[in-house]
Amino acid sequence: MNTEHTATTGQQPGPDELGVGMRFSIHPHCDDFARVILDSLAEAEAGGLTEHLEITTDEVSTYVGARQAPAEQHLARYLAGVIAAASRHSGGGHIASHVLLSRGCPGEVSCDLSVTGLGQAAPVQVPATGIDAVAHWSLYPLLDGGSEDGDHMPIIENAIACAQQRGTATRSVHYATTLSGDVAEVLTTAVDAWTEVGTAVPHVVSHLTISVGSPTAGRV
Amino acid sequence: MNTEHTATTGQQPGPDELGVGMRFSIHPHCDDFARVILDSLAEAEAGGLTEHLEITTDEVSTYVGARQAPAEQHLARYLAGVIAAASRHSGGGHIASHVLLSRGCPGEVSCDLSVTGLGQAAPVQVPATGIDAVAHWSLYPLLDGGSEDGDHMPIIENAIACAQQRGTATRSVHYATTLSGDVAEVLTTAVDAWTEVGTAVPHVVSHLTISVGSPTAGRV
Numbered sequence: 048m049n050t051e052h053t054a055t056t057g058q059q060p061g062p063d064e065l066g067v068g069m070r071f072s073i074h075p076h077c078d079d080f081a082r083v084i085l086d087s088l089a090e091a092e093a094g095g096l097t098e099h100l101e102i103t104t105d106e107v108s109t110y111v112g113a114r115q116a117p118a119e120q121h122l123a124r125y126l127a128g129v130i131a132a133a134s135r136h137s138g139g140g141h142i143a144s145h146v147l148l149s150r151g152c153p154g155e156v157s158c159d160l161s162v163t164g165l166g167q168a169a170p171v172q173v174p175a176t177g178i179d180a181v182a183h184w185s186l187y188p189l190l191d192g193g194s195e196d197g198d199h200m201p202i203i204e205n206a207i208a209c210a211q212q213r214g215t216a217t218r219s220v221h222y223a224t225t226l227s228g229d230v231a232e233v234l235t236t237a238v239d240a241w242t243e244v245g246t247a248v249p250h251v252v253s254h255l256t257i258s259v260g261s262p263t264a265g266r267v
Numbered sequence: 268m269n270t271e272h273t274a275t276t277g278q279q280p281g282p283d284e285l286g287v288g289m290r291f292s293i294h295p296h297c298d299d300f301a302r303v304i305l306d307s308l309a310e311a312e313a314g315g316l317t318e319h320l321e322i323t324t325d326e327v328s329t330y331v332g333a334r335q336a337p338a339e340q341h342l343a344r345y346l347a348g349v350i351a352a353a354s355r356h357s358g359g360g361h362i363a364s365h366v367l368l369s370r371g372c373p374g375e376v377s378c379d380l381s382v383t384g385l386g387q388a389a390p391v392q393v394p395a396t397g398i399d400a401v402a403h404w405s406l407y408p409l410l411d412g413g414s415e416d417g418d419h420m421p422i423i424e425n426a427i428a429c430a431q432q433r434g435t436a437t438r439s440v441h442y443a444t445t446l447s448g449d450v451a452e453v454l455t456t457a458v459d460a461w462t463e464v465g466t467a468v469p470h471v472v473s474h475l476t477i478s479v480g481s482p483t484a485g486r487v
Contacts (some may be wrong), residue, residue, distance in 0.1 A: 056351045059315075061326040066441075068442070069442075070440075070441065070442055070443060070476075071443055072363060072404065072476055072478075074296060074363050075296065076295070076297070076298075076300040077269075077297070077298050077300075077413070078297050078435075080296040080297075080361065081482060092423070103391075104483075105402055105445075105483075106401055106478060106481045106483045107403045107445070107476055107477075107481075108400065108403055108443075108476055110440060110441045110442075112441070141300065143292060143294050145365045147405065147442055147474065149441075149442045152442065156344045162373060178468075181326055181327055182327065183290065183327045185472070186471060187368065187407045187409060188406060189408075189410075189419045190410050190419070193431055198313060199409045199410070199470070206335065219331060220290075220325065221286075221288060221290065221332070222288070222289075222290055222331045222367055222372065222472070223290060223328075223367070224332075225325075225327070229452055242470045250419070250451065252405070252407060252442070253347065254367065254474050256292055256327055256328055257327075258292075258326055258327045261327075262301060263324075263325075263326045265312045
């Protein structure tokens with residue numbers, strides 16, 4: 048890992064150096080789920096949402112690496128596009144998606160990144176999809192014991208407070224915070240928080256379980 | 268949070284004090300997904316797998332708190348039972364499940380646990396289900412900057428090495444490790460690693476995206 052882009056150089060590391068990317072899976076709850084998934088991925092690609100992204104699918108989930116700025120916005124727009132397309136292609140049926148956002152760990156399993164004090168990234172802009180979602184969101188600042196002082200929980204609590212101010216964080220549950228709103232707003236809330244924590248903590252991961260069109264919506 | 272159960276007392280904190288639990292969601296990819304889910308949950312309950320567990324479902328996922336030892340085994344057996352039942356009730360169709368395992372953060376959003384040096388938990392025993400799964404597994408030791416020395420990556424790498432020795436960890440992908448095998452073996456690998464890390468790091472979270480019966484299995 049090239050660590051020349053430390054604070055001492057005054058140069059900000061690019062998305063490629065930071066390993067900005069995600070894994071996601073999408074789950075249409077219908078017999079023709081394969082068609083819905085393939086049509087949704089094709090629609091996102093036809094709409095130009097895969098530009099500047101490296102995408103690899105295996106049998107469990109899809110890796111999406113963002114190599115060019117604004118990396119976080121490329122990821123958020125692509126994912127919002129795929130989820131919204133899946134909702135439409137399933138006729139408004141129940142769609143779930145699971146998302147892992149990661150930054151600061153470019154390697155497969157090793158993480159020798161010594162970058163700290165990343166630049167402030169601009170909030171991402173994602174067009175509204177017109178589709179409502181509810182999500183469970185968790186954020187993990189992966190501090191090291193030998194690092195500067197810092198407690199992981201105030202970082203998480205601050206991110207939750209920001210999400211509450213946006214109006215997206217509607218309630219806390221065990222181990223997660225519930226986000227509600229347009230798919231675009233749910234994703235931008237999580238992506239902005241993940242990026243913001245990345246200005247202080249190099250390795251930051253966030254998970255989202257997103258539900259669209261659930262038949263149990265409003266009943267709990 | 269009652270923190271009297273520190274190492275200085277010589278008394279081990281119980282599962283209730285440690286907030287040992289999980290959230291999970293299950294996604295049958297079929298039109299009658301609601302029936303499959305409800306039948307699977309009912310079967311797990313009828314089989315006694317919900318004993319000693321606190322279970323609350325909302326529209327995104329289900330919280331399962333384990334209040335009695337062996338807490339980790341109660342969680343793993345319940346989840347293996349639900350996933351296997353869902354596979355059977357869908358006629359061997361495609362089932363995905365997402366799991367968040369958490370220990371050391373009993374509260375909704377706050378985490379003031381000061382316990383360190385948790386006792387060694389015995390490996391969990393889960394009967395084989397006869398159903399193969401492939402999963403992406405991630406493990407997050409939530410160290411604090413002010414804590415004793417320690418780097419989060421060696422902890423993760425050691426857990427992956429253990430999973431490789433078991434034969435369950437088959438390859439690394441970006442941000443995750445692929446686990447393959449019987450549903451029971453995949454879950455015990457992740458649960459044992461999560462518990463083991465908990466002997467050194469109080470707050471440990473792990474995520475799994477589990478796939479059963481994927482039509483793309485073996486094609487990637």
